[in-house]
Amino acid sequence: MPFDRLVRAMDEWAAANPEVPVEIQIGRGKYEPRNARFHRLLPVAAYRQKVAEARLFVAHAGIGSIITAVEAGKPLLMLPRLKAEGEHNTDHQLATAASICDRPGLFVAADTADLKARAAEMFAVGATPPAAIAPFADPGFTDRIRAFIEAP
Protein backbone atom coordinates (compact mmCIF):
# COMPACT_ATOMS: atom_id res chain seq x y z
CA MET A 1 0.00 0.00 0.00
CA PRO A 2 1.23 3.56 -0.60
CA PHE A 3 2.95 5.45 2.20
CA ASP A 4 3.19 8.91 0.66
CA ARG A 5 3.51 10.60 4.06
CA LEU A 6 6.84 8.87 4.68
CA VAL A 7 8.07 9.32 1.10
CA ARG A 8 7.25 13.02 1.11
CA ALA A 9 8.91 13.57 4.50
CA MET A 10 12.14 11.90 3.39
CA ASP A 11 12.04 13.79 0.07
CA GLU A 12 11.81 17.01 2.08
CA TRP A 13 14.67 15.83 4.28
CA ALA A 14 16.70 15.14 1.12
CA ALA A 15 15.98 18.68 -0.10
CA ALA A 16 17.24 20.07 3.22
CA ASN A 17 20.36 17.89 3.04
CA PRO A 18 21.44 18.14 -0.60
CA GLU A 19 24.89 16.70 0.05
CA VAL A 20 23.38 13.40 1.19
CA PRO A 21 22.42 10.78 -1.45
CA VAL A 22 18.92 9.58 -0.58
CA GLU A 23 17.15 6.63 -2.21
CA ILE A 24 13.52 5.79 -1.59
CA GLN A 25 11.47 2.70 -2.41
CA ILE A 26 7.98 4.11 -3.04
CA GLY A 27 5.91 1.06 -3.97
CA ARG A 28 2.55 2.07 -5.45
CA GLY A 29 2.71 5.57 -3.95
CA LYS A 30 1.42 8.56 -5.90
CA TYR A 31 4.07 11.00 -4.65
CA GLU A 32 7.27 10.89 -6.70
CA PRO A 33 10.35 12.33 -4.95
CA ARG A 34 12.08 15.30 -6.56
CA ASN A 35 15.17 15.41 -4.37
CA ALA A 36 15.96 11.72 -4.06
CA ARG A 37 16.42 8.74 -6.37
CA PHE A 38 13.45 6.44 -6.17
CA HIS A 39 12.37 2.93 -7.15
CA ARG A 40 8.94 1.38 -7.16
CA LEU A 41 10.06 -2.05 -5.93
CA LEU A 42 13.63 -3.24 -5.45
CA PRO A 43 14.35 -6.94 -5.89
CA VAL A 44 15.18 -8.37 -2.50
CA ALA A 45 18.94 -8.82 -3.14
CA ALA A 46 19.33 -5.18 -4.28
CA TYR A 47 17.26 -4.00 -1.32
CA ARG A 48 19.48 -5.84 1.18
CA GLN A 49 22.60 -4.50 -0.56
CA LYS A 50 21.38 -0.93 -0.21
CA VAL A 51 20.50 -1.45 3.46
CA ALA A 52 24.00 -2.82 4.07
CA GLU A 53 25.59 0.23 2.41
CA ALA A 54 23.31 2.85 3.93
CA ARG A 55 24.39 5.19 6.68
CA LEU A 56 20.75 5.59 7.69
CA PHE A 57 17.83 3.20 7.13
CA VAL A 58 14.31 4.63 7.42
CA ALA A 59 11.15 2.57 6.88
CA HIS A 60 7.60 1.83 7.97
CA ALA A 61 7.23 -0.24 11.14
CA GLY A 62 7.02 -3.46 9.18
CA ILE A 63 8.44 -6.79 10.30
CA GLY A 64 10.32 -7.21 7.01
CA SER A 65 12.11 -3.90 7.55
CA ILE A 66 12.84 -4.73 11.19
CA ILE A 67 14.27 -8.17 10.47
CA THR A 68 16.25 -6.83 7.50
CA ALA A 69 17.76 -4.12 9.71
CA VAL A 70 18.57 -6.52 12.53
CA GLU A 71 20.14 -9.07 10.19
CA ALA A 72 22.22 -6.27 8.57
CA GLY A 73 23.23 -4.86 11.96
CA LYS A 74 21.83 -1.43 10.94
CA PRO A 75 19.89 0.90 13.19
CA LEU A 76 16.37 1.44 11.88
CA LEU A 77 14.24 4.57 12.19
CA MET A 78 10.55 3.78 11.72
CA LEU A 79 7.37 5.72 11.02
CA PRO A 80 4.33 3.50 11.72
CA ARG A 81 1.62 3.36 9.06
CA LEU A 82 -1.74 4.68 10.26
CA LYS A 83 -5.15 3.31 9.31
CA ALA A 84 -6.68 6.80 9.53
CA GLU A 85 -4.31 8.00 6.81
CA GLY A 86 -5.21 5.06 4.56
CA GLU A 87 -1.71 3.69 4.96
CA HIS A 88 -2.77 0.24 6.18
CA ASN A 89 -5.86 -1.83 6.98
CA THR A 90 -5.35 -1.56 10.74
CA ASP A 91 -3.12 0.25 13.24
CA HIS A 92 -1.11 -2.87 14.03
CA GLN A 93 2.13 -1.05 13.09
CA LEU A 94 1.62 1.11 16.18
CA ALA A 95 1.39 -2.08 18.22
CA THR A 96 4.48 -3.52 16.52
CA ALA A 97 6.40 -0.31 17.18
CA ALA A 98 5.38 -0.28 20.84
CA SER A 99 6.42 -3.89 21.29
CA ILE A 100 9.92 -3.52 19.84
CA CYS A 101 10.95 0.07 20.58
CA ASP A 102 12.84 -0.84 23.75
CA ARG A 103 15.15 -3.15 21.81
CA PRO A 104 18.46 -1.43 20.98
CA GLY A 105 18.87 -0.09 17.46
CA LEU A 106 15.15 0.20 16.67
CA PHE A 107 13.73 3.73 16.84
CA VAL A 108 10.17 4.96 16.31
CA ALA A 109 9.22 8.46 15.20
CA ALA A 110 5.95 9.93 16.46
CA ASP A 111 5.24 11.95 13.30
CA THR A 112 7.02 13.35 10.25
CA ALA A 113 8.54 16.29 12.15
CA ASP A 114 9.97 13.87 14.72
CA LEU A 115 11.10 11.63 11.86
CA LYS A 116 13.11 14.38 10.16
CA ALA A 117 14.68 15.53 13.43
CA ARG A 118 15.71 12.00 14.42
CA ALA A 119 16.96 11.28 10.90
CA ALA A 120 19.22 14.32 11.07
CA GLU A 121 20.57 13.31 14.46
CA MET A 122 21.08 9.66 13.57
CA PHE A 123 22.76 10.56 10.29
CA ALA A 124 25.10 13.02 12.00
CA VAL A 125 26.17 11.05 15.05
CA GLY A 126 25.17 7.48 14.23
CA ALA A 127 23.12 5.22 16.49
CA THR A 128 23.43 1.95 18.38
CA PRO A 129 22.99 -0.98 16.02
CA PRO A 130 20.38 -3.62 16.85
CA ALA A 131 21.49 -6.66 18.84
CA ALA A 132 22.37 -9.61 16.61
CA ILE A 133 19.86 -12.44 16.36
CA ALA A 134 20.17 -16.09 15.42
CA PRO A 135 19.41 -16.87 11.76
CA PHE A 136 16.30 -18.89 12.64
CA ALA A 137 13.56 -18.84 15.23
CA ASP A 138 14.12 -20.43 18.62
CA PRO A 139 14.46 -24.23 18.24
CA GLY A 140 11.73 -24.72 20.84
CA PHE A 141 9.31 -23.12 18.38
CA THR A 142 10.51 -24.84 15.22
CA ASP A 143 10.59 -28.21 17.01
CA ARG A 144 6.88 -27.89 17.82
CA ILE A 145 6.12 -27.04 14.19
CA ARG A 146 8.24 -30.03 13.13
CA ALA A 147 6.20 -32.27 15.42
CA PHE A 148 3.00 -30.90 13.86
CA ILE A 149 4.36 -31.62 10.38
CA GLU A 150 5.49 -35.14 11.24
CA ALA A 151 2.30 -36.15 13.04
CA PRO A 152 0.49 -38.88 11.08
Next chain:
Amino acid sequence: MPKPKRILAIASGGGHFVQLLRLRPAWEGQLITYATVHGASATDVAPMALLTFRDVSRADWWRLPLTVFDILVIFARVRPQVIVTTGALPGLVALALAVPFGVRTLWVDSIANSEVLSGSGGQAGKVATRVLTQWPLLAQPNVEYWGSVL
Protein backbone atom coordinates in the same frame (compact mmCIF):
# COMPACT_ATOMS: atom_id res chain seq x y z
CA MET B 1 12.73 -39.71 10.61
CA PRO B 2 9.39 -40.80 9.12
CA LYS B 3 8.98 -40.66 5.33
CA PRO B 4 9.37 -37.07 4.02
CA LYS B 5 6.12 -35.25 3.38
CA ARG B 6 5.21 -32.73 0.70
CA ILE B 7 5.08 -29.39 2.51
CA LEU B 8 3.84 -26.09 1.10
CA ALA B 9 5.18 -23.05 2.95
CA ILE B 10 3.20 -20.04 1.76
CA ALA B 11 3.35 -16.35 2.64
CA SER B 12 2.77 -12.89 1.27
CA GLY B 13 5.82 -10.75 0.55
CA GLY B 14 7.86 -8.62 2.91
CA GLY B 15 7.67 -9.45 6.59
CA HIS B 16 5.36 -12.42 6.10
CA PHE B 17 7.91 -14.21 3.92
CA VAL B 18 10.82 -13.16 6.12
CA GLN B 19 9.09 -14.78 9.10
CA LEU B 20 8.42 -17.96 7.10
CA LEU B 21 12.14 -18.22 6.30
CA ARG B 22 13.00 -18.03 9.99
CA LEU B 23 10.90 -21.17 10.55
CA ARG B 24 12.81 -23.25 8.00
CA PRO B 25 14.38 -25.71 10.46
CA ALA B 26 10.85 -27.00 11.11
CA TRP B 27 10.66 -28.60 7.67
CA GLU B 28 14.27 -29.49 7.02
CA GLY B 29 14.45 -32.87 5.33
CA GLN B 30 10.86 -32.67 4.05
CA LEU B 31 9.85 -32.17 0.41
CA ILE B 32 9.40 -28.41 0.67
CA THR B 33 7.99 -25.95 -1.86
CA TYR B 34 7.67 -22.25 -1.10
CA ALA B 35 5.00 -19.94 -2.49
CA THR B 36 5.01 -16.15 -2.32
CA VAL B 37 4.31 -13.00 -4.32
CA HIS B 38 7.79 -12.00 -5.55
CA GLY B 39 9.71 -14.40 -7.81
CA ALA B 40 12.99 -12.76 -6.79
CA SER B 41 12.62 -14.46 -3.39
CA ALA B 42 13.74 -17.67 -5.11
CA THR B 43 17.33 -16.71 -4.29
CA ASP B 44 16.51 -16.93 -0.58
CA VAL B 45 15.33 -20.55 -0.77
CA ALA B 46 17.45 -22.01 -3.57
CA PRO B 47 17.76 -24.86 -4.40
CA MET B 48 14.23 -25.46 -3.05
CA ALA B 49 11.39 -24.57 -5.42
CA LEU B 50 9.57 -21.27 -5.17
CA LEU B 51 6.26 -20.67 -6.93
CA THR B 52 4.39 -17.38 -7.13
CA PHE B 53 0.81 -16.20 -6.82
CA ARG B 54 -0.89 -12.86 -7.36
CA ASP B 55 -1.32 -10.88 -4.17
CA VAL B 56 -4.64 -9.82 -2.65
CA SER B 57 -5.62 -7.93 0.48
CA ARG B 58 -8.75 -6.41 1.97
CA ALA B 59 -7.91 -3.20 0.08
CA ASP B 60 -8.16 -4.91 -3.34
CA TRP B 61 -10.40 -7.86 -2.56
CA TRP B 62 -11.73 -7.93 -6.16
CA ARG B 63 -8.44 -9.57 -7.14
CA LEU B 64 -9.40 -12.62 -5.09
CA PRO B 65 -10.35 -14.86 -8.06
CA LEU B 66 -6.84 -14.39 -9.48
CA THR B 67 -5.23 -15.49 -6.22
CA VAL B 68 -7.61 -18.46 -5.90
CA PHE B 69 -6.71 -19.59 -9.40
CA ASP B 70 -2.97 -19.25 -8.76
CA ILE B 71 -3.15 -21.18 -5.49
CA LEU B 72 -5.15 -24.00 -7.07
CA VAL B 73 -2.45 -24.27 -9.75
CA ILE B 74 0.14 -24.45 -6.99
CA PHE B 75 -1.86 -27.19 -5.21
CA ALA B 76 -2.01 -29.19 -8.44
CA ARG B 77 1.75 -28.96 -8.83
CA VAL B 78 2.75 -29.54 -5.22
CA ARG B 79 -0.06 -31.80 -3.88
CA PRO B 80 0.80 -30.70 -0.35
CA GLN B 81 0.27 -32.97 2.62
CA VAL B 82 0.91 -30.14 5.07
CA ILE B 83 0.60 -26.37 4.60
CA VAL B 84 2.25 -23.80 6.85
CA THR B 85 1.51 -20.11 6.39
CA THR B 86 2.55 -16.88 8.08
CA GLY B 87 -0.28 -15.02 6.32
CA ALA B 88 -1.58 -12.75 5.10
CA LEU B 89 -4.90 -13.07 3.24
CA PRO B 90 -3.50 -15.31 0.47
CA GLY B 91 -2.36 -17.72 3.18
CA LEU B 92 -5.88 -17.82 4.57
CA VAL B 93 -7.20 -18.46 1.06
CA ALA B 94 -4.79 -21.38 0.70
CA LEU B 95 -5.94 -22.92 4.00
CA ALA B 96 -9.59 -22.51 3.04
CA LEU B 97 -9.01 -24.10 -0.37
CA ALA B 98 -7.14 -26.98 1.28
CA VAL B 99 -10.05 -28.01 3.53
CA PRO B 100 -11.70 -30.42 1.05
CA PHE B 101 -8.36 -32.15 0.48
CA GLY B 102 -7.89 -33.16 4.11
CA VAL B 103 -4.50 -31.44 4.32
CA ARG B 104 -3.04 -30.61 7.76
CA THR B 105 -2.66 -26.84 7.96
CA LEU B 106 -1.01 -24.40 10.33
CA TRP B 107 -1.67 -20.65 10.56
CA VAL B 108 1.16 -18.68 12.20
CA ASP B 109 -0.11 -15.17 12.91
CA SER B 110 2.46 -12.49 12.12
CA ILE B 111 4.66 -11.24 14.93
CA ALA B 112 3.53 -7.77 13.84
CA ASN B 113 0.19 -8.39 15.54
CA SER B 114 1.21 -7.90 19.14
CA GLU B 115 -2.05 -6.59 20.57
CA VAL B 116 -4.76 -8.40 18.65
CA LEU B 117 -4.79 -11.29 16.21
CA SER B 118 -4.72 -10.21 12.56
CA GLY B 119 -7.96 -10.02 10.59
CA SER B 120 -7.09 -13.15 8.63
CA GLY B 121 -5.86 -14.84 11.80
CA GLY B 122 -9.24 -14.28 13.39
CA GLN B 123 -10.81 -16.22 10.52
CA ALA B 124 -8.13 -18.90 10.30
CA GLY B 125 -9.69 -20.98 13.07
CA LYS B 126 -12.57 -21.84 10.72
CA VAL B 127 -10.26 -23.57 8.24
CA ALA B 128 -6.88 -24.34 9.84
CA THR B 129 -5.92 -27.47 11.77
CA ARG B 130 -4.09 -25.25 14.28
CA VAL B 131 -3.79 -21.48 14.74
CA LEU B 132 -0.78 -19.91 16.44
CA THR B 133 -0.08 -16.46 17.81
CA GLN B 134 3.48 -15.27 18.42
CA TRP B 135 2.48 -13.32 21.55
CA PRO B 136 1.72 -15.26 24.75
CA LEU B 137 -0.91 -12.75 25.87
CA LEU B 138 -2.94 -13.40 22.72
CA ALA B 139 -3.31 -17.14 23.42
CA GLN B 140 -6.96 -18.08 23.82
CA PRO B 141 -9.15 -21.13 23.25
CA ASN B 142 -8.15 -22.44 19.79
CA VAL B 143 -5.21 -20.03 19.44
CA GLU B 144 -1.95 -21.40 20.83
CA TYR B 145 1.42 -19.86 21.63
CA TRP B 146 4.35 -22.09 20.61
CA GLY B 147 7.01 -19.38 20.44
CA SER B 148 8.01 -16.54 18.12
CA VAL B 149 10.34 -15.87 15.23
CA LEU B 150 12.34 -13.19 17.07
